[in-house]
Amino acid sequence: MRRSPCCSKEGLNKGAWTALEDKILTEYINIHGEGKWRHLPKRAGLKRCGKSCRLRWLNYLRPDIKRGNITNDEEALIIRLHSLLGNRWSLIAGRLPGRTDNEIKNYWNTNIGRKLQNGGAGSTLNTNIQQDQNVKDQEWHYDKGSCLVQTKATTWTNKVTVTNEISRHNEGIIIKSNVIGDNKMKGFLLSPSKESNNDPVLDFMADLEMDGNFFSELIEMDLPESSCQENKILEDNGNPIMVDKVYLSPKSSSDTIHYPWGDSWYDTNFDFLPVTIFMESGFDWL
DNA sequence: AAGATAGGCAACCGCATTTTA
């Protein structure tokens, strides 16, 4: 037995919601709770698609929605999360209590995205991240493809090799030792297989299941001081280059790393600073 | 003052994934 269609689109209201519709929806959900969106419009007496009701509730009517402008801290966090996750707005929103994915997406498109576009990534953003970019005469060795991406909001499916040893790299991504543990990252390296023609991001995704907690810990984990330079990485001569992902790199020149995809070796015995160094405050809930 | 343009945001649309019969 199959389900019946979610709703007939005939005779349904579209466009802006009226105060009366909001009231009806709010009262219905207050009594019956969220969910069952398919049946909600009919039962509540709304001439709306269930999908529309859900959206209205989640983006506007929910009591825990935070109103008002995005704060500097929130903006900094959005930027940081976006550099890690890309346009995973729902996931980013999950880290900003009271903010919706739609709101963050709109904010990004109308504010941050524009800043980045106009001034170059990281160059005009008045954020804590930028302040921390002023560090350091570091020697950077880098290559494309070292980044973290999540395919879905709660589950990561990543292709990685996890090892407690220094590993050869031809098989693909390598992570050395205790990636997630006591919130310390000791020698965390990701790289694409140099033989692979695949997108390194995709390369990175398979084989290892990580739940939402992994991301929580990932956010909290130690990262190199300059990895948060908004899409900017310094070449050895000090000139910045623009990349489209955040790279994890060694902290100091004494820890010079030749990344695996360069057919070389690496030593992961170096320190990372906490990611929260880039945010001044307000992220205790992370 | 009026029309044009730009910006902001709520809502819609279509696709992917998950759930369920």
Next chain:
DNA sequence: GTAAAATGCGGTTGCCTATCT
């Protein structure tokens, strides 16, 4: 196990308001 509905998500649209000319 399969197929279709339900749900979730990101991209896009279009309306409203503010600002500019």
